[in-house]
Amino acid sequence: MTVTTVTGRSLAPDLARGVMLLAIAVAHAPVFATGTAFGVLDGVAAFLDHLLAHNQARPMFVLMFGYALGQFAHRHQVRGGDWGSLKKLLRRRSRWLIVIGFVHGVLLPVDIIAVYGLTLLMLVPLVRARDSVLCWTAALTLLPAVLVTSGPVLLALTGAVDVAGAGIMPADLGSHLLSGLQMWPVKTVLGTIDIVPGMMLGIWAARRRVLDEPERHRTLLRRVTVICLGVALAGRLPGALLLSGVWTPPAPWAAVLVHTLTGYAGGIGLAALMGLIATRSRPGPLTAALAALGRRSLTFYLFQSAVFLALFYPFTLDLSDDVGFAAAFGIALAIGAVSIVLATWLHRTGHRGPMEVLLRRLTYGRRNTTA
Template identity: 80%
Template sequence: MTVTTLRGRSLAPDLARGFMLLAIALAHAPVFVSGSPCVLDGVAAFLDHLLAHNQARPLFVFLFGYALGQLAHRHQARGGDWVSLRKLLRRRSLWLIVIGFVHGVLVPLDIVAVYGLTLLVLAPLVRARDSVLCWTAALALLPAVLVTSGPILLALAGAVDIAGAGIMPADLGSHLLSGLQTWPFKTALGTIDIVPGMLLGIWAARRRVLDEPERHRTLLRRVAGICLGIALVGRLPGALLMAGAWTPPAPWAAVLAHTLTGYAGGIGLAALIGLVATRAERVRGTTGAGHGPFTTALAALGQRSLTFYLFQSVVFLLLFYPFTLDLGDDLGFAAALGIAVAIWAISVLLADWMRRVGHRGPLEVLLRRLTYRRSGRRSSAAP
């Protein structure tokens, strides 16, 4: 049984993308603040590092790979061949790089251009055998963990400062210049981080794991239970360390374990949301009514994930930078998480309003038009 929303879209991937934006906001907002810490900030930091930091990104990346698998499936279902699919993926990747460039220069937390560059380089893997996908993902996991953990390890050694003030120049001109200088390096390095999750997402899409969660319910239960359990245990020492509550005997090992098991956590969250979607569909089938208002609104947000991912960045820019409202020095970790939740809640309301009035996400519309401009075809797979 396929769990769908309007226009035949699968419910689970959209719910996952909607929830993902909350996880991304919780992971990103604390980067911009450097106010004096208090007890509440320590608790908030612990929970954030345990549940969101370095776990939101693998979920984000897995869903990107899943969307690529959906796109390939639908393209082939229309009778498209590999040559036309490769051209389609190339155009998509190039425009993602362009959008990500603009975003990355403004806010140094971009992943859109990283998606584009990775897809441009690894597009042939979209049609690779399952064994190739799995082995490539496994081989890329260690480099990805090292790249992701690198800034934290360097900060622990006192070599770099990754606090919010360290990434925010005092004036707009300096900020844009810094973004232009660092964007190529960050984008190229970021491609290593997303390969494992992206390839697993493609593999899962081929089996329609989130498109047909009822059929894969046993698998989803096992993945959710095992992966989330591994993430909880493996990330606990690192979360305590980064919250300043405990220093383990080998801090570097705690950091590496925190990142490594974050990949498991991201996949586990996707599986858990697949189970939630199955439950939502059962309730709908029992009552004969539509999905509940929150489920509908969250799915609407997931359908517009690119638009509201960039919306988050715009709000962060307006709130925290020295040349805007400059709240970064006045707020601590807990306040940053509160702002992140508020931004996400506003995003849910705005996305639901757009659904009700029939407006699709402007960035999704733009990317789709640019990607399909030659063939005139449209895909319903979300970016």
């Protein structure tokens, strides 16, 4: 029997998205911290961030985006929709994602929403492509994705760039917005390369309802969890030690590339682990709370950004110079805790996430907004 939430949704995809949001908060918060103090706690937090979240949360985010596309296509087909109408809906959805992501990306340097929208707009036909096309597309784009994602870190190792977003933030709002407008097109276009491999695998997994019906795929999920998380831990350990300043391996560039590459395995493994957890017949309160958060992932992804904007920027509370890695890690955990509480409250009061409601209305129009 498939474990579902009280709304009739499968538990595992929402649970995976909830855990993904916590990992995204942990990965993003240190970007805005430029405090010079670096004690033992900062070192531990940096190591944990680079081992568990940095360049691993994003692949999981992308995988679940692809899975959502597969779910979207499946529901459309079940309702009797044809491919022509599905294409129109997907293109409309992608254009609105670009609009939402544009506003978000101008304000913060960590947007992925517009990247999702642009990638989907370009690759709508692949939503119904043959499985072999999905797998080959994922395989052929994996190396370019790793190189693009690793590029800023590799440049930072040479001292050519500063990867900390807070370190380059203009002091006033006007200059900040202008800088965001200038950088947004480049970041969005380059970011599409990073999206494709996980997006293709997510669509493939959704077709098989791997997370929608995890009890049918328990053996597969168990194998993927063990293999992918094992590969991720082994492959990411040297990079985590390097990036946290603990140890410099003989070939730092190789450690960075392997760190990014095995982050894709880690993202897949974490999603599979959530599928296994969801096979429990009676999910606990924490599982239910994380699923409530995951069901409102767009809303609380933007909520995270609003908190970062309020705390760290020179024209807001300007805390970036006063916050080290450990404090940023703590702030990320606090944001996650508050998000869980708010999502649980929305769930119990019968409310969807406001951004989910908005995106659905923009996609479908006023009809079927509660479906």
